[in-house]
Structure formats: structure tokens, C-alpha cells
Amino acid sequence: MADPMRIRAQVAGDKATVRVLMAHEMETGFRKDATGKIIPPWFIQEVSAQLNGKTVMTAQWGPSVAKNPFLQFSVKGAKAGDKVTIAWTDNKGDKRSDEATVS
Amino acid sequence: MTTRRQMIANSAKLAAMLTTLGLIPEASRAEVAGYNTAAFDAKTMPDLMKALGSATPVESKDVTITGPDIAENGAVVPIGASTALAGVKRMLLLVEKNPSMLSAMFDVTDAVDSSFSTRVKMGQSSNVYAVALMADSKVLYAVKEIKVTLGGCGG
Amino acid sequence: MRPLCTLILVALASSASLAQQKTAADAIAEYRAMLADDNPAELSIAKGEDLWKKKRGPKNVSLEQCNLGKGPGVVKGAFVELPRWFGDTARVQDLESRLLTCMETLQGFDSKAIANTPFGQGEQLSIEGLVAWISSESKGMHFNVPQQHAQEKLNYELGKRAFYYRAGPYDFSCASCHGQPGKRIRLQDLPELTKNPGDGVGFAAWPAYRVSSGELWGMQRRLNDCYRQQRFPYPGYASDVTIALSVYMGVNAKGAESVAPALKR
Numbered sequence: 001m002a003d004p005m006r007i008r009a010q011v012a013g014d015k016a017t018v019r020v021l022m023a024h025e026m027e028t029g030f031r032k033d034a035t036g037k038i039i040p041p042w043f044i045q046e047v048s049a050q051l052n053g054k055t056v057m058t059a060q061w062g063p064s065v066a067k068n069p070f071l072q073f074s075v076k077g078a079k080a081g082d083k084v085t086i087a088w089t090d091n092k093g094d095k096r097s098d099e100a101t102v103s
Numbered sequence: 104m105t106t107r108r109q110m111i112a113n114s115a116k117l118a119a120m121l122t123t124l125g126l127i128p129e130a131s132r133a134e135v136a137g138y139n140t141a142a143f144d145a146k147t148m149p150d151l152m153k154a155l156g157s158a159t160p161v162e163s164k165d166v167t168i169t170g171p172d173i174a175e176n177g178a179v180v181p182i183g184a185s186t187a188l189a190g191v192k193r194m195l196l197l198v199e200k201n202p203s204m205l206s207a208m209f210d211v212t213d214a215v216d217s218s219f220s221t222r223v224k225m226g227q228s229s230n231v232y233a234v235a236l237m238a239d240s241k242v243l244y245a246v247k248e249i250k251v252t253l254g255g256c257g258g
Numbered sequence: 259m260r261p262l263c264t265l266i267l268v269a270l271a272s273s274a275s276l277a278q279q280k281t282a283a284d285a286i287a288e289y290r291a292m293l294a295d296d297n298p299a300e301l302s303i304a305k306g307e308d309l310w311k312k313k314r315g316p317k318n319v320s321l322e323q324c325n326l327g328k329g330p331g332v333v334k335g336a337f338v339e340l341p342r343w344f345g346d347t348a349r350v351q352d353l354e355s356r357l358l359t360c361m362e363t364l365q366g367f368d369s370k371a372i373a374n375t376p377f378g379q380g381e382q383l384s385i386e387g388l389v390a391w392i393s394s395e396s397k398g399m400h401f402n403v404p405q406q407h408a409q410e411k412l413n414y415e416l417g418k419r420a421f422y423y424r425a426g427p428y429d430f431s432c433a434s435c436h437g438q439p440g441k442r443i444r445l446q447d448l449p450e451l452t453k454n455p456g457d458g459v460g461f462a463a464w465p466a467y468r469v470s471s472g473e474l475w476g477m478q479r480r481l482n483d484c485y486r487q488q489r490f491p492y493p494g495y496a497s498d499v500t501i502a503l504s505v506y507m508g509v510n511a512k513g514a515e516s517v518a519p520a521l522k523r
Contacts, residue, residue, distance in 0.1 A: 060142075066221075072220040
């Protein structure tokens with residue numbers, strides 16, 4: 001299983017700013033290794049975010065998103081103590097889901 | 104190379120063969136259900152809009168693209184797409200000169216602002232677009248040029 | 259420096275509509291500022307803290323009793339006082355060298371095998387995480403590399419000699435790039451390391467997450483790559499000369515604020 005994400009969710013007025021760092025290679029499939037062989041593509045394809053269990057955002061990503069991807073978005077109506085869950089699935093079917101509390 | 108790609112478009116079998124020979128990237132073999140492979144393979148704006156079933160984009164002052172003027176390294180370029188308009192269905196981030204234009208696509212719900220930031224890889228200096236797909240079928244965009252430098256052997 | 263001139267001219271032309279014209283250096287400073295929060299090094303920090311507290315190795319023990327110079331298990335403030343003399347090994351050691359000592363004596367790992375492992379693989383990845391976390395525990399503190407013990411002073415002199423030692427097919431030394439103020443290679447400023455180049459600069463900027471390779475580099479890896487660029491043979495991992503160089507640079511940087519783990523190109 002992939003390494004944990006780092007999620008920060010901070011209240012700003014009646015919203016929460018969520019900032020996520022994910023651990024992932026995000027290999028494009030265009031690079032070659034030392035022997036000249038293509039390194040297969042390996043990248044996050046789907047990201048979703050939930051607030052207290054309800055989906056608030058979904059996204060599709062391509063391999064041009066940078067390695068160890070960063071994501072920032074703003075959730076409306078979030079208060080301190082609410083739970084933010086971020087989940088991703090990559091093109092190999094690997095998944096990761098992490099949770100943070102809004103502060 | 105162009106000839107090969109045309110063949111691939113017409114023959115899945117040939118594509119599979121070339122894939123196992125390591126001759127083309129396997130990016131088109133999606134694992135996630137509902138992944139819009141055609142959109143992420145599109146190389147031009149018209150191809151992308153066709154894959155998304157959307158109209159031709161129109162430049163708009165109501166959409167904002169944020170990013171640095173110069174990226175010291177194209178491996179990590181922070182960019183953001185935002186708009187204060189209501190009725191946004193999706194926001195896209197595009198890098199024009201990348202092998203495929205579409206970097207990321209965000210579905211907007213009532214629960215989130217139409218404002219997303221991430222970091223992308225840029226192969227070279229290029230225009231970067233923030234695109235808003237509206238519920239009324241309009242497609243609005245903002246564009247910014249980001250220069251990518253090499254930097255040196257230090258640091 | 260034609261490409262640079264062109265770049266600056268184009269950059270100036272494209273920002274002509276702004277009230278204040280931006281130089282390439284300003285624009286790059288802006289780019290770095292945009293990445294400063296949410297440094298991917300934070301992922302390494304999280305791993306490192308985990309590895310410090312986890313029971314591992316043939317002896318199945320954690321690193322929590324490791325002495326980094328301020329007493330067993332004291333991590334806060336340890337980074338800005340390294341390298342230093344250690345009585346138990348009777349030598350001056352830097353952070354990576356000390357981690358090898360602790361991983362062997364406490365956890366039973368083979369430190370020679372780890373030293374021979376290429377960067378970015380196996381237990382070298384563990385060290386990446388550990389140096390990220392340990393340095394983060396001194397973030398904002400000021401370098402105070404000790405010069406009390408005779409061996410600490412000797413290492414400073416050795417480090418200075420090594421710094422100025424010209425060799426290899428290009429007759430480079432560290433000083434070729436880092437011996438004078440105001441130097442740069444293309445758009446990378448080269449800090450002057452014969453004195454204190456300032457807060458968060460030079461010695462005070464490592465370990466760092468290197469954007470170009472998407473990896474966390476400790477000082478050992480940074481020095482290894484300097485040697486590569488000078489077309490020198492690679493130094494031994496955590497060898498005497500690398501420790502001596504760190505003593506030289508660290509003492510010169512006395513008082514500089516540590517920003518590690520930082521973000522680099």
C-alpha cells in the first residue's frame with residue numbers, strides 16, 4: 001500500500017481550505033530506463049474528497065500531474081471537527097484513503 | 104511515428120502487440136471505471152472538447168489561471184484554475200505543449216468552490232489554460248504563458 | 259550567457275504591462291515561494307518520525323535511544339550541532355554517519371551494507387526519511403557546530419583543505435564554484451561556502467526535496483553529486499572527507515538559520 005497522504009484542512013470563514021500532499025510516482029509512461037526500455041505509466045487517475053462521509057469533489061488526473069501530487073480546494077460549510085477524507089485510485093488499481101479533521 | 108499512431112487508432116489488436124513490445128506507452132489502458140481516456144489522450148483543443156462533448160472554448164475575464172511566470176523546473180509547476188461564476192460543472196487544467204493537453208479535470212459540486220490548485224509537469228515553456236465547463240454548455244477559459252527554464256547543475 | 263539574456267528580455271517584455279518590471283531572479287523567487295508551503299519533503303518527514311519510533315532490524319529495537327549528540331533520544335536541536343565528536347565511537351560524525359552507528363548498534367543492521375546501498379533504494383530510503391524528520395526538528399534554529407574537541411578542530415582544517423583541493427580532469431575544487439560571492443551557473447545561484455552565506459542558504463539548505471528528481475537529498479547525497487559534477491571519483495558514503503567538509507561548511511555557517519528540509523530545483 002502506498003505511503004500516507006498529508007492532509008491539512010483549516011477553517012477560513014464558512015469554508016475549509018484543504019491542502020493535500022500525496023505520495024505517488026506519477027510515472028508518465030514516456031520515460032525510458034537505463035536499458036532503453038519504457039518505464040510503464042503509473043499514475044493516479046481518480047481522486048475524491050468527502051466531508052463527513054459525503055462526496056464533495058471528484059477529479060480525474062492524467063500522468064502530467066507532478067510526482068508527489070499536491071491538491072488544494074475549498075469546501076463550503078465545513079466547521080472545526082468535521083472529517084475530510086481524500087481517496088485516490090491509480091491506473092494499476094492501487095488505492096489509498098486518508099482522513100483528517102478540520103481545525 | 105505518425106503512421107503507427109494512425110494504425111493504432113484503427114486496430115486495437117495492433118495496439119496490444121505494440122504495447123507488449125514496449126513501443127507505445129500504456130496510458131490508454133485505464134483501470135478506473137469512467138476514466139475519460141480519450142480526453143487525456145487529446146493533443147489539441149478541438150480533440151479535447153470533442154472527447155468531452157463540449158463546445159469551443161471562449162476566453163473570459165471571469166475565469167482565472169494562476170501560476171508562476173517562470174518555473175525553475177518543469178517537473179513541478181504550481182497552477183490553479185478558478186472562477187467566481189455560478190453554474191460550473193467542471194474545471195480543467197491544460198498544458199498546451201505537453202504530449203497530451205489535459206492535466207487534470209475537477210467535477211464541481213455545490214459543496215466546493217470552483218477553485219482548484221495542483222502541480223503539473225511541463226515539458227517546455229507553454230501556454231497553460233484554466234477551462235470552466237458551464238451547466239449551460241458554455242465553455243470559458245483563461246490562458247497564461249509559463250516559461251520553463253533548465254536551471255544549472257547547482258542547487 | 260546568451261540564452262539567459264534572451265530569457266530575461268522575453269520575461270521583461272511579457273511583463274511590460276506590470277507597473278514593476280520583474281527580473282528572472284524575482285520570478286524564480288516567486289516560483290519557489292509558491293512551493294514553499296506543502297513541500298513534498300513533508301511526506302519524508304512523516305516517514306522519518308515513524309522510522310525513529312518503530313522497532314526494526316535484527317534486534318527489533320527502535321532508534322529512540324540513539325544519541326545524536328545531545329543525549330540518547332534527544333532529537334530537538336541535534337541537527338544544528340552536527341557534525342560533532344562522539345565519545346562512544348571516538349570520532350567526529352555527521353548525521354548520516356551517526357544514523358549508521360545507531361542503526362547498527364541499536365537495531366543490528368549492517369552499516370557497511372547500508373553505506374554501499376545506492377541512494378534512493380533499500381535502507382537508504384529509510385535514512386532519507388530519518389534525516390528529513392531529524393532536520394525538521396531543528397527547523398528555525400541556528401547552526402552551532404562545535405569546535406571544542408581537538409578532533410572537531412582537526413576536521414575543520416581537513417575540511418578546508420578538501421574544499422580547496424583541485425583535482426580531476428577539470429582541475430575543479432569545491433572552491434571553483436563555491437569559493438567566491440555572486441557566482442551562478444545558468445540561473446542557479448552558487449552560495450559562497452567559505453563563509454556564512456546566510457539563513458537557509460548553502461549548508462543551511464540541506465536536506466532538501468529536489469524537485470528535478472522528486473527525491474529527498476541529505477548532505478551525503480548532495481556531496482556525492484558535487485563530486486560527480488567535479489568529475490571526481492565518488493567519495494565513500496559517510497567517509498572522513500565528507501564529514502570534514504560538513505564540519506568546515508557547518509562551522510562557517512555558524513548562526514545561520516536552518517530551513518531544512520528545504521525545497522530545491
